[in-house]
Amino acid sequence: MSSISNLRIAVICSSNMNRSMEAHAFLSKKGFHVQSFGTGDKVKIPGSAADKPNVYDFGTSYDEIYQDLLEKDKSLYTQNGLLHTLDRNRRIKSYPEKFQETKEKFDILITCEERVYDQVVEFMESKTPSSNSIVHVINIDIQDNLEEATIGAFLISDLCMQVSKTEDLDNDIEEVLHNFEEKCQRPVLHSIVFN
Structure with a gap:
């Protein structure tokens, strides 16, 4: 479960234009299996x-x-x-994708603002799980500008590296997030939903 190659990660912002794409680029270069999405109407x-x-x-x-x-x-x-x-x-990739339209399954969904986090959790809870596998939804607030998107991509990349080193993601996630929060001095939200 914990090697970089088989951890399935989605990074999600509102428009799949800036924050999620910067993190997508970062994580891809590090060898993560990553996709990015937006949750907005447009x-x-x-x-x-x-x-x-x-x-x-x-x-x-x-x-x-x-x-x-x-x-x-x-x-x-x-x-x-x-x-x-x-x-x-x-x-x-070719075009911005809407998270609510994907059929893909992920282990971790990382959102870039609280409103997007709420939309993702609400969407995941509204659909009927097909496999009952655990999905971790994690939010790190990142302002929607170019400089913050770069800082945010570093933070998300750092978090994903920590997560990929865990022996048991479901048991270790709280500790990983606590350590990460202390290190980066940003509040982190976390929910568990099912796929």
Whole structure:
């Protein structure tokens, strides 16, 4: 159970654009079996003003979003880092995915904000478990900006390394999370749900 290769991890934020993708990239490079998702109704990213976000459907490719922003305002979206972010994303996978639509099974679901954590727990509890296997849902609050996404990816990667070293994840998780919380000085939420 505890080797890096067979631990199935999902990293989840709201739009599967910044925080979950940065962590996805980090974990992939370390050899983890990882996927990333969003839980929102739509993919929302900053626009020309705070009240004018760019909104896309899940499943719209990162490449299409990149081209759309390029046409709208190349200098704005270069300056705020969105084109760079989308360029990274399209090297990892084709398009943002919605967590509530996946059929995949995971051992650990890591969310990047409390609202997303609540949505994931609620969704997992609302569906009928098919295998009754335990899934750990863990939240680490990460602000949705490029710098925090990078810090968050380091933290998530560190946590996953600790988890992968456990002999018995279900028995050791509380201790791992307690040590991690003390080390990173960020509150961690944890729930157990069933697949």
